[in-house]
Amino acid sequence: MSIVTVQLGQCGNQIGFEVFDALFSDSHCPQGLCSKRENEAYQASCKERFFSEEENGVPIARAVLVDMEPKVINQTLSKAAHSGRWKYGQHSCFCQKQGSGNNWAYGYSVHGPRHEESIMNLIQKEVEKCDSLNGFFIIMSMAGGTGSGLGAFVTQNLQDQYSNSLKMNQIIWPYGTGEVIVQNYNSILTLSHLYRSSDALLIHENDAVHKICAKLMNIKQISFRDINQVLAHQLGSVFQPTYSGEGSFHYRRNPLGIDWQVRPPLSGLPTLGKMSLNKEFHFNTSIANLVILRGKDVHSAELGAFKDPALYTSWLEPVHAFSVWKTQRAFSKYEKSAALVSNSQFLVKPLDMIVGKAWNMFASKAYIHQYTKFGIEEEDFLDSFTLLEQVIASYCNLGF
Amino acid sequence: MTQSVVIQVGQCGNQIGCCFWDLALREHAAVNQKAIYDEAISSFFRNVDTRVVGDGGSISKGKICSLKARAVLIDMEEGVVNEILQGPLRDVFDSKQLITDISGSGNNWAVGHKVFGSLYQEQILEKLRKSAEHCDCLQCFFVIHSMGGGTGSGLGTFLLKVLEDEFPEVYKFVTSVYPSGEDDVITSPYNSMLAMKELNEHADCVLPIDNQSLFDIISKIDLMVNSGKLGTAIKPKSLVTSSAGAFKKRQEKPFDAMNNIVANLLLNLTSSARFEGSLNMDLNEISMNLVPFPQLHYLVSSLTPLYTLADVNIPSRRLDQMFSDAFSKDHQLIRADPKHSLYLACALMVRGNVQISDLRRNIERLKPSLRFVSWNQEGWKTSLCSVPPVGHSHSLLALANNTCVKPTFIELRERFMRLYKKRAHLHHYLQIEGMEESCFTEAMSSLSALIQEYNQLDATKSMPAEDLPRLRIAV
Numbered sequence: 001m002s003i004v005t006v007q008l009g010q011c012g013n014q015i016g017f018e019v020f021d022a023l024f025s026d027s028h029c030p031q032g033l034c035s036k037r038e039n040e041a042y043q044a045s046c047k048e049r050f051f052s053e054e055e056n057g058v059p060i061a062r063a064v065l066v067d068m069e070p071k072v073i074n075q076t077l078s079k080a081a082h083s084g085r086w087k088y089g090q091h092s093c094f095c096q097k098q099g100s101g102n103n104w105a106y107g108y109s110v111h112g113p114r115h116e117e118s119i120m121n122l123i124q125k126e127v128e129k130c131d132s133l134n135g136f137f138i139i140m141s142m143a144g145g146t147g148s149g150l151g152a153f154v155t156q157n158l159q160d161q162y163s164n165s166l167k168m169n170q171i172i173w174p175y176g177t178g179e180v181i182v183q184n185y186n187s188i189l190t191l192s193h194l195y196r197s198s199d200a201l202l203i204h205e206n207d208a209v210h211k212i213c214a215k216l217m218n219i220k221q222i223s224f225r226d227i228n229q230v231l232a233h234q235l236g237s238v239f240q241p242t243y244s245g246e247g248s249f250h251y252r253r254n255p256l257g258i259d260w261q262v263r264p265p266l267s268g269l270p271t272l273g274k275m276s277l278n279k280e281f282h283f284n285t286s287i288a289n290l291v292i293l294r295g296k297d298v299h300s301a302e303l304g305a306f307k308d309p310a311l312y313t314s315w316l317e318p319v320h321a322f323s324v325w326k327t328q329r330a331f332s333k334y335e336k337s338a339a340l341v342s343n344s345q346f347l348v349k350p351l352d353m354i355v356g357k358a359w360n361m362f363a364s365k366a367y368i369h370q371y372t373k374f375g376i377e378e379e380d381f382l383d384s385f386t387l388l389e390q391v392i393a394s395y396c397n398l399g400f
Numbered sequence: 401m402t403q404s405v406v407i408q409v410g411q412c413g414n415q416i417g418c419c420f421w422d423l424a425l426r427e428h429a430a431v432n433q434k435a436i437y438d439e440a441i442s443s444f445f446r447n448v449d450t451r452v453v454g455d456g457g458s459i460s461k462g463k464i465c466s467l468k469a470r471a472v473l474i475d476m477e478e479g480v481v482n483e484i485l486q487g488p489l490r491d492v493f494d495s496k497q498l499i500t501d502i503s504g505s506g507n508n509w510a511v512g513h514k515v516f517g518s519l520y521q522e523q524i525l526e527k528l529r530k531s532a533e534h535c536d537c538l539q540c541f542f543v544i545h546s547m548g549g550g551t552g553s554g555l556g557t558f559l560l561k562v563l564e565d566e567f568p569e570v571y572k573f574v575t576s577v578y579p580s581g582e583d584d585v586i587t588s589p590y591n592s593m594l595a596m597k598e599l600n601e602h603a604d605c606v607l608p609i610d611n612q613s614l615f616d617i618i619s620k621i622d623l624m625v626n627s628g629k630l631g632t633a634i635k636p637k638s639l640v641t642s643s644a645g646a647f648k649k650r651q652e653k654p655f656d657a658m659n660n661i662v663a664n665l666l667l668n669l670t671s672s673a674r675f676e677g678s679l680n681m682d683l684n685e686i687s688m689n690l691v692p693f694p695q696l697h698y699l700v701s702s703l704t705p706l707y708t709l710a711d712v713n714i715p716s717r718r719l720d721q722m723f724s725d726a727f728s729k730d731h732q733l734i735r736a737d738p739k740h741s742l743y744l745a746c747a748l749m750v751r752g753n754v755q756i757s758d759l760r761r762n763i764e765r766l767k768p769s770l771r772f773v774s775w776n777q778e779g780w781k782t783s784l785c786s787v788p789p790v791g792h793s794h795s796l797l798a799l800a801n802n803t804c805v806k807p808t809f810i811e812l813r814e815r816f817m818r819l820y821k822k823r824a825h826l827h828h829y830l831q832i833e834g835m836e837e838s839c840f841t842e843a844m845s846s847l848s849a850l851i852q853e854y855n856q857l858d859a860t861k862s863m864p865a866e867d868l869p870r871l872r873i874a875v
Contacts, residue, residue, distance in 0.1 A: 010680055070401055070439065071676050097537035098402045101684030102781075145688075177763055178780035179679065181689040181745050214757070222757035224678040224784075356867060357778070363868050364775040366692035366744075385871055393873045 001134035005063040009147030010072045012139040018232035020061045024086045026332045033330040042329045045241035059086045068146045069099040100145025104186040105374035107149020135166030142190045143174035143183035152193040159197035169198045173205040184358035192384035237339040242325035285398040286344035290323045295330040313398040348395045401439040402539035405531045409474045410552025413545040420663035435464045440674040476551045477504040505550025509591040510832035512554020540571045540683045548579035548588030557598035574603045580612035589815040597843040610734040614658035639707045668797040672785040681783030689781040690745045700800045702731040723762035726798040741804035742861045743772045747781040752794030806854040
């Protein structure tokens, strides 16, 4: 089963490149720490998911590149072609001349409708190249104008046109101390719209990845390339093939097959007012955890601690909330590696901060004229705030 | 990629413009070694086959044949424009994109705005439309002028209304040179005041420049160069004031050093739109991020470093010094002290070998000493462009929407009042058709309202930033 990636905006395209590069490098890594046959099965599975074959043997990424101005896409295409190992499709990009100006409203209300047909056609073409489509992986940032606004628009369209396929959005959470002054507005508008059309939001925070580069990897002068490569490494270790269960002979066919839709039971929940976030949580409460193990000794790894009921919300049994995928084939030359994908309260604090800052700015009406100019009115902001406060409240209540 | 058109109006505007084109060519020559006409260079230049007569000569890609500036030159006297057309840059300008007259505006805003405005309106429209037609995707007009005279001030601001009506979707960035205290033009307060009203109402973004500040920067550089404090020589191309390596090999004229600073400002402003980088910033993002309310669109700028030492081997400390300097009042291009006033928003446009961690480290370091308005505590917009300016390994342009512009406006109002109270020289204006006393009083109200906005913001400076009560959700 194949995944079609849609890379949007500068961030989406820069990261997209690193992701495909990481996936390719790993799948062609000679030291798989497993049998040759195993390695070949892994490679074939990875290839089917992320690359399609070209006549002269250079794999083409199953990706559509979208940006409203040409510089980044040009760079991305040439970097891929330059490597000689894989590349992007010649006709897989959509580009305009003038960017979205960090304006969510422009990306969503102007670029979106204007270029809807062209972009969706490109995606359709890519989908047709797949034997069977599993879903879409949409890479975008929240802070800017194209990734965020146009990204929200495209996701909505994917929901309408491909309602049976999974849509997972890879969202880049901006640095707390500004990259873009209106990033909080753009973020709340993006999140509230994606909540209605996306199946899963996979979040990476720039601040967190930056810390990894600084503290764990000791990089002195950290560039965006460093950050994007760490990110790509993490994503690669999640998306590369794994076995579905114990004793399976084939790699699982459904790479995005986590049950993302979880609904709490309606009865039995105490009614609560707004919770104070200053309260010390002993555990970050989860509703779902997925551990992915790769490399040596995966079958004897002890995972009991992940099944501790204290980690999970009271209305879930750990057995329903915790999954593990394994493969003996090592990832990216690491003898042993593990990845954790978690649906938990981890993001409540960052989300709360963004909503708070956006609310303060909204109260002063600063920058609002830039959005109303393109059809995003104050009510749209209020709708976004309402939806996100509900999300925050729902997650907070998991702790009970 | 988009294109921009530069409109240089009046003596000051044209002299600065001339320096700008000179340095722009120098910059592109340094980057574009193979002389291919690429998208970066097309943002400011057309590629023309000069053998073709008439309009058909434009070449959109391939080798550079002959570069023509996307510029419109306007002056109501012929001296400056003639000099440009006879100088080393004569081939860069399209002779059809000029509007000149002979008599000049006599340092009278009303003559520039009302008389020449109506006289040349058609011609202006025609030249603008022509320059727009030559653009694939026109994004921005850069208007360069001075506030104190007659042409730049009057006709320059008349232009803004024309641009607004004819090209409503194109941004208007105005670089305005404000008169300094020792201005020799007696009526400059009138001209500046009348021009301010137009800037308030029709510009998207204004970059005010003060001659005195430019002069102080030059004095500072001269002091450093001549004091012998520096063990090794300064790289000549790196001086923000020099045109070393550029086309104009003529003797540097008195204002050239100052004009080069402004030219460098415009180059750095557009660098991230023209060249690649890990965090791009397009021109439409400047307005989006730095203008929280439509009327507060005055941005204070500062450029660092002012020069590079020849034996440079960038230690991190020197890089950090660049960031510190950007906030010092000595580096601002108007007389302003942003550190002691209130920030509404700040943009840092970095060029060269600087990474995101350097940027973040310096923002964290400098933040505590700066005061931001309560609703925009993290009001930073940043960009990283990989291509450094000529002669430097890295540089920084800081644009601040800060209440420190207020003193400039207050001083302007005071100088105006001193003249207006006595009705001195007023008859020169009132005798022009279309001019009445109400023009003056309206301009004054407009400026006073603007000052009041800044006052209100300043009043919030000492108040603690409170979090407003959020929406309550029933679960």
